[in-house]
Amino acid sequence: MSSLPDSRQLQQRFAQHLRTGVNTAIPGVAKDRLAHYRHAIFHMVKDTMESAYPVTCANIPARKWDRMVRNFFAHHACTSHQVWKLPLEFYTYAVENNWDEGYDIPYLSDLLAFEWAEIEVFNMEDVAPAAFTSTGSWMETPLVLNPEYRLLSFKYPVHREARRARLLKEQGAWFVLLHREPVSGHVQFTGLSPWLAFVTEQLAAGITVKDILEYAPQLGITVTAELENDTVAFLVDMQRQQFVLGFQP
Amino acid sequence: MVGLGFRREFAEEMISGTLITPDFIEFAPENWMNIGGYWKKILHRVLEKYPVLCHGLSLSLGSPEEPDKDFLRYVKSFLEEYNVRIYSEHLSYSKCDNAHLYDLLPMPFRMDAARHMATRIQQVQEYLQRPLAMEIISYYTPVAPEMSEADFINEVVQRSGCQLLLDVNNIYVNAFNHQYDAKAFIAQLPLDRVAYIHMAGHEQVSPDMILDTHGHPIADPVYELFEWTIRQIRPVPVLLERDFNIPQMQDLQKELTRLKSICHQQWKQHELVA
Ligand SMILES: [Fe+2]
Numbered sequence: 001m002s003s004l005p006d007s008r009q010l011q012q013r014f015a016q017h018l019r020t021g022v023n024t025a026i027p028g029v030a031k032d033r034l035a036h037y038r039h040a041i042f043h044m045v046k047d048t049m050e051s052a053y054p055v056t057c058a059n060i061p062a063r064k065w066d067r068m069v070r071n072f073f074a075h076h077a078c079t080s081h082q083v084w085k086l087p088l089e090f091y092t093y094a095v096e097n098n099w100d101e102g103y104d105i106p107y108l109s110d111l112l113a114f115e116w117a118e119i120e121v122f123n124m125e126d127v128a129p130a131a132f133t134s135t136g137s138w139m140e141t142p143l144v145l146n147p148e149y150r151l152l153s154f155k156y157p158v159h160r161e162a163r164r165a166r167l168l169k170e171q172g173a174w175f176v177l178l179h180r181e182p183v184s185g186h187v188q189f190t191g192l193s194p195w196l197a198f199v200t201e202q203l204a205a206g207i208t209v210k211d212i213l214e215y216a217p218q219l220g221i222t223v224t225a226e227l228e229n230d231t232v233a234f235l236v237d238m239q240r241q242q243f244v245l246g247f248q249p
Numbered sequence: 250m251v252g253l254g255f256r257r258e259f260a261e262e263m264i265s266g267t268l269i270t271p272d273f274i275e276f277a278p279e280n281w282m283n284i285g286g287y288w289k290k291i292l293h294r295v296l297e298k299y300p301v302l303c304h305g306l307s308l309s310l311g312s313p314e315e316p317d318k319d320f321l322r323y324v325k326s327f328l329e330e331y332n333v334r335i336y337s338e339h340l341s342y343s344k345c346d347n348a349h350l351y352d353l354l355p356m357p358f359r360m361d362a363a364r365h366m367a368t369r370i371q372q373v374q375e376y377l378q379r380p381l382a383m384e385i386i387s388y389y390t391p392v393a394p395e396m397s398e399a400d401f402i403n404e405v406v407q408r409s410g411c412q413l414l415l416d417v418n419n420i421y422v423n424a425f426n427h428q429y430d431a432k433a434f435i436a437q438l439p440l441d442r443v444a445y446i447h448m449a450g451h452e453q454v455s456p457d458m459i460l461d462t463h464g465h466p467i468a469d470p471v472y473e474l475f476e477w478t479i480r481q482i483r484p485v486p487v488l489l490e491r492d493f494n495i496p497q498m499q500d501l502q503k504e505l506t507r508l509k510s511i512c513h514q515q516w517k518q519h520e521l522v523a
Contacts, residue, residue, distance in 0.1 A: 007393075
């Protein structure tokens with residue numbers, strides 16, 4: 001019988017060290033080679049985060065950012081088989097652990113959400129849209145939207161600004177629509193007012209513009225001819241951008 | 250058949266260009282599954298033009314824990330959908346305590362690990378209804394070994410009935426880093442099980458260490474080892490892996506051509522028989 005622990009324990013020690021850096025002695029393992037593995041793995045993870053979150057990373061001091069990535073990788077068991085999905089785990093981990101406060105970056109989760117959404121919408125599996133026609137009434141026909149989109153709400157306008165001081169001054173309710181153009185696959189961003197975000201959400205649920213406008217006073221919004229015109233103008237523009245695909249037949 | 254590892258950096262060139270003409274391509278299912286939009290369109294176009302072999306990254310068959318069932322189900326349907334003839338994986342693990350590490354970690358060369366891995370391979374082969382070609386990885390440290398690497402590999406292959414993916418560069422790198430004779434090592438392997446060959450470049454980073462970078466052209470001594478190796482085995486597909494430091498397409502094509510001419514030279518008799 002061998003006096004060594006079984007292979008499973010050796011593997012656990014080896015992997016645990018690579019994730020956390022906790023000292024470990026495994027027979028036959030050279031220190032510098034172990035360090036090579038740890039370095040290579042961390043470099044890969046950090047690199048993945050920096051490609052996914054270029055704005056976030058550029059706006060956080062290098063040492064702090066390094067600490068965040070190390071913290072994540074050491075304490076979170078990554079479950080994605082696909083490396084490109086790893087940044088989602090980072091974002092989720094940051095939210096679950098309240099990093100906005102912990103690292104004193106109040107807009108961190110907004111910024112991560114925004115940068116992740118671009119990757120997600122760009123890569124998301126194809127979703128077939130519902131049948132639609134090009135003729136109908138903007139007011140009375142339910143619209144068919146491009147299903148490849150995300151509507152995000154933020155406390156800070158991270159889609160317009162990345163500088164801390166400015167972001168902190170503009171805390172509020174911000175909305176961004178990201179959608180994927182059907183032919184090119186490019187992701188488009190559109191900043192939305194709270195009203196247009198509400199309209200978009202309702203349209204996606206199959207509600208007509210007329211019914212949305214009728215509901216508006218309950219939100220404390222006064223319906224004027226201008227609001228009506230602006231709403232339809234927005235939809236016409238979004239049709240040009242292939243977010244509104246057409247009218248339900 | 251000499252193929253090229255498919256990468257996004259040269260996707261467009263492989264689809265529309267004329268500079269590079271591999272016989273097949275290889276990619277990791279992990280990098281292409283669940284993807285839509287732009288890259289899905291590219292994937293479909295490239296698959297119209299080339300046969301594909303798949304090389305998995307994250308099954309982690311040396312892991313203490315069970316393989317992920319949902320992932321396996323997805324792999325199975327992916328292999329069927331794209332008519333993939335060979336699915337290869339690694340004699341390694343990349344996941345432990347249910348955490349992926351995104352690197353190929355060295356197995357302890359020990360009997361319990363060999364048996365465990367063989368059982369895992371068998372389970373997956375049964376589920377996928379196909380043999381796996383298992384790649385001998387490059388590694389930078391032994392981990393509490395109780396047997397030789399070759400004995401470990403023989404044990405796994407014999408018990409699981411899997412095939413081998415011989416990465417000639419990996420063996421060259423390992424032989425240098427662990428100071429053994431590459432040819433003597435290869436001679437100890439169950440060469441009748443070799444179903445696939447990888448070739449790639451490496452970089453020497455210190456007097457006693459070579460890194461398996463996939464970021465350089467294939468080195469001459471690796472060509473030489475390749476030539477010697479393929480004389481010992483029947484013809485199998487050969488793949489050029491180039492993942493970093495991507496050169497001009499003409500340069501990659503030159504490497505493909507060189508590999509092809511070596512195969513042609515060494516496997517002539519087989520072609521005549523066939
Ligand atoms: Fe390889």
